[in-house]
Amino acid sequence: MTSSNQTSSTALVTGASRGFGRAIASALHAEGASVVAVARNAELLASLRHEVGGTLTTETADVADPVVAGTLIQRYRPDTLILNAGAEPLYRPLHQHTWETFSRNWDVDVRHAFHWIREALLLPLLPGSTVIAMSSGAAVAGSPLSGGYAGAKSTIRFITGYAADESERAGLGIRFISLLPKLTPATDLGSGAVAAYARRDGVDVGEYLARFGPGLTHDEVGKATVDLVTSTEHVPGAYLLTPAGLTPAA
Secondary structure (H helix, E strand, O other), X not given: OOEOOOOOOEEEEEOOOOHHHHHHHHHHHHOOOEEEEEEOOHHHHHHHHHHHOOOOEEEEOOOOOHHHHHHHHHXXXXXXXXXXXXXXXXXXXHHHOOHHHHOHHHXXXXXXXXXXXXXHHHOOOOOOOEEEEEOOOHHHHOOOOEOOHHHHHHHHHHHHHHHHHXXXXXXXXXXXXXXXXXXXXXXXXXXXXXXXXXXXXXXXHHHHHHHHOOOOOHHHHHHHHHHHHHEOOOOOEEEEEXXXXXXXXX
């Protein structure tokens, strides 16, 4: 694997206080990057800073706010931007949703990705920078108990692809990649989804997981994200992530 050195890089991670975002921030920090961790929960950010060391920078902010996106990209000018933040959906079948509950992930996840990707192109980030937007395996497989979640994650994949095209057209040299992790009970969102699908199938969570197969760990997601950032072999595009590793999405 051909890799780049992270010791002189700045990585900004949104949704960094918990779950995948926390694991990714920790993994990039361990690689030597100067990490800026952004989330709304100041207490969890402080615990992350204590956990990985005082060199981590934290910003308590609403990442879906366009002013936050523009301000922090301008302030830190990251060469690695990880867009991980998102809302947990309400787990109900379609007809039990209202439009407001159905569209929650459009209002948070898609809005967040749009603002930050737009600012990355407008500044623009330096040539050789990498932007990774967290989509989901649901963007391919669907997710009938999570309202508009799967469609929102699919749109994030499209937006990231559009940005890659614009970067190439303008000669910006910014890599835009979307990452589609398999559902896992390791996160709050994933554990809620697993419980909901187990109830729908009339089985307990253990039996559902036995059918479903192994889920991703936080460490696997952190490592895979570092691989995407550091390896020049990973071209712009979308990548599925399972416990078996990364594969280009069809």
